[in-house]
Amino acid sequence: MNKKTAVITGASQGLGKALALAFAKEGYALGICARGEERLKDARREVEQLGAEVAAVQADVTDSKDVERFISIVEDRFGRIDVLINNASTFGPGPTLLADYPAEEFRDVIETNIMNPFLVTKRVLPGMLTRGDGSIINVSSEVGKYGVAEWGAYSVSKFGVEGLSAIWADELEGTGVRINTVDPGEMDTVMHDIALPDCDYELAQPEDVTGVFLHLAASDDNGERYEAQTFDVKGASV
Amino acid sequence: MHAFTVPDELNAQTPAEQVHDRRDQVRLMAIDQHHSITHSRFQELDEFLSPGDLLVLNNSRTIPPVLQASQGNQSIEIRLSRKRSDDQWEALVACDFFSLDTPLTFNDGVEAVAIGHGSEHPLIVLEFSIGGSALLDFIYSHGEPVRYEYIEEPFPLETYQTVYGSVPGSVEMASAGRAFSWQLLQKLKQQGVKTAFIQLHAGLSYYEKDRWPSPEQHPEAFAVPEETARLIEETRRAGNRVIAVGTTVVRALESAVNPHGEVESAEGTTNLYVDEGYTISAVDGLLTGFHEPEASHLHMLTAFLPKKKLMNAYREALLQGYLWHEFGDMNLILK
Numbered sequence: 001m002n003k004k005t006a007v008i009t010g011a012s013q014g015l016g017k018a019l020a021l022a023f024a025k026e027g028y029a030l031g032i033c034a035r036g037e038e039r040l041k042d043a044r045r046e047v048e049q050l051g052a053e054v055a056a057v058q059a060d061v062t063d064s065k066d067v068e069r070f071i072s073i074v075e076d077r078f079g080r081i082d083v084l085i086n087n088a089s090t091f092g093p094g095p096t097l098l099a100d101y102p103a104e105e106f107r108d109v110i111e112t113n114i115m116n117p118f119l120v121t122k123r124v125l126p127g128m129l130t131r132g133d134g135s136i137i138n139v140s141s142e143v144g145k146y147g148v149a150e151w152g153a154y155s156v157s158k159f160g161v162e163g164l165s166a167i168w169a170d171e172l173e174g175t176g177v178r179i180n181t182v183d184p185g186e187m188d189t190v191m192h193d194i195a196l197p198d199c200d201y202e203l204a205q206p207e208d209v210t211g212v213f214l215h216l217a218a219s220d221d222n223g224e225r226y227e228a229q230t231f232d233v234k235g236a237s238v
Numbered sequence: 239m240h241a242f243t244v245p246d247e248l249n250a251q252t253p254a255e256q257v258h259d260r261r262d263q264v265r266l267m268a269i270d271q272h273h274s275i276t277h278s279r280f281q282e283l284d285e286f287l288s289p290g291d292l293l294v295l296n297n298s299r300t301i302p303p304v305l306q307a308s309q310g311n312q313s314i315e316i317r318l319s320r321k322r323s324d325d326q327w328e329a330l331v332a333c334d335f336f337s338l339d340t341p342l343t344f345n346d347g348v349e350a351v352a353i354g355h356g357s358e359h360p361l362i363v364l365e366f367s368i369g370g371s372a373l374l375d376f377i378y379s380h381g382e383p384v385r386y387e388y389i390e391e392p393f394p395l396e397t398y399q400t401v402y403g404s405v406p407g408s409v410e411m412a413s414a415g416r417a418f419s420w421q422l423l424q425k426l427k428q429q430g431v432k433t434a435f436i437q438l439h440a441g442l443s444y445y446e447k448d449r450w451p452s453p454e455q456h457p458e459a460f461a462v463p464e465e466t467a468r469l470i471e472e473t474r475r476a477g478n479r480v481i482a483v484g485t486t487v488v489r490a491l492e493s494a495v496n497p498h499g500e501v502e503s504a505e506g507t508t509n510l511y512v513d514e515g516y517t518i519s520a521v522d523g524l525l526t527g528f529h530e531p532e533a534s535h536l537h538m539l540t541a542f543l544p545k546k547k548l549m550n551a552y553r554e555a556l557l558q559g560y561l562w563h564e565f566g567d568m569n570l571i572l573k
Binding site: 076 | 297299301370371374375378379394395396401402403404405406407420435
């Protein structure tokens with residue numbers, strides 16, 4: 001029960017899976033979830049092969065019932081949650097001008113990407129606040145800070161995630177629970193293929209950007225925003 | 239034992255946050271050590287506490303224990319009451335006719351067989367075909383919260399949680415803490431009031447058909463962490479008060495008192511029955527809701543103040559229109 005536990009949403013592929021493997025290597029027990037069961041099973045096997053204990057739950061984190069089920073199973077299994085990484089998100093349609101963006105899709109992306117870190121954080125916080133310790137990391141994007149044409153609702157939602165982090169960081173000041181934001185930068189993922197289908201330059205691999213997450217899991221930082229690809233392990237963010 | 243009737247209009251049917259936007263907007267009836275009564279608001283709880291006082295809260299989280307099963311063509315409602323092992327639960331079968339010898343069939347191909355009687359009639363012990371996280375996953379996927387007949391709307395499970403509940407296991411909400419918001423807890427902290435946590439997984443409080451659990455035969459799993467035991471002893475040495483938030487906290491803390499009268503860390507199951515003849519030694523006050531005349535929780539209150547005084551206070555609460563049950567108003571009793 002003394003082992004630290006990290007919860008990672010959307011952990012069956014891309015950055016989420018790379019994070020699950022990185023935290024497993026560091027000796028964490030893991031709670032992971034994803035919507036698709038098959039890919040989740042594969043991720044679970046890979047994590048277990050590293051010797052980590054893992055609770056893998058098929059769940060849609062935009063649904064509060066699923067969030068309750070997922071987090072309760074992890075709490076029941078490991079007794080505590082030390083680190084939460086809100087990684088799950090959806091891109092929506094590929095490059096689209098806002099003026100062309102279908103309203104329903106816009107609503108879906110906003111709801112998915114903003115509601116899920118809100119719901120999961122709200123559910124994980126009681127355990128962290130009663131213990132006075134915990135680290136929450138929200139995955140954002142460069143387009144959560146800068147408006148760039150054709151990044152659509154995804155970009156708008158990441159602006160929202162940055163706001164969510166900033167407000168919560170202020171509210172959690174002094175409680176021992178920290179909340180920070182990471183912009184992982186452009187990576188070779190399925191999501192990047194959707195966002196920039198014609199990308200012709202070299203991209204970082206998800207496993208190259210996990211260092212900042214491991215740093216934040218254990219640091220006292222609160223309300224900070226890190227860019228993963230310029231993160232220096234010595235503690236500086238350029 | 240206690241003769242009074244709660245009129246229908248005093249059954250709280252709706253959570254406070256749906257009526258007033260905030261869960262802490264309920265009323266507070268405070269009874270001090272001289273048995274004098276003050277009518278107040280729960281948000282003003284700080285006026286009855288002093289810097290250095292310690293609130294002890296139960297951070298058990300409510301799971302959804304009501305499951306639908308079938309036996310042949312018959313549908314049967316099962317209410318889980320207490321986890322016995324990875325794949326065994328004590329449960330109430332809310333149905334007149336069912337066979338102990340035939341497996342119960344649930345969704346997803348899950349089955350359970352009755353393997354014996356529970357800690358008291360009418361509970362039985364069910365052994366499920368799955369266990370551990372898979373069984374918990376199944377319970378969350380298909381279970382519903384226990385909703386008693388005075389609740390007309392099928393509120394979701396999150397309605398039956400305290401804001402600080404984080405250890406899944408109670409089949410009914412440890413409701414005394416329901417009215418706390420994080421904002422109110424923060425306000426109390428700023429005033430120097432401390433908080434500590436225990437876990438007691440509450441079992442069913444009612445077995446239907448006028449059948450109520452008897453505490454001596456109603457074991458509940460509990461844990462008092464070392465940090466909490468330390469804070470309690472520190473608080474008492476400093477001459478400050480320890481206030482239990484809910485009868486579950488009283489039960490857990492009194493179960494953790496050592497022969498020297500000190501609270502120490504403990505974990506296990508408790509059958510402790512606290513009533514009029516019991517001398518409370520772990521706490522100096524109790525924050526609780528308003529209880530039905532038949533409930534053992536009400537008997538526990540007579541360990542805090544004489545029965546006659548309690549009944550006077552309850553009469554006053556009825557006259558003043560306080561609301562009863564899990565979404566209702568609060569009652570602070572100081573020893």
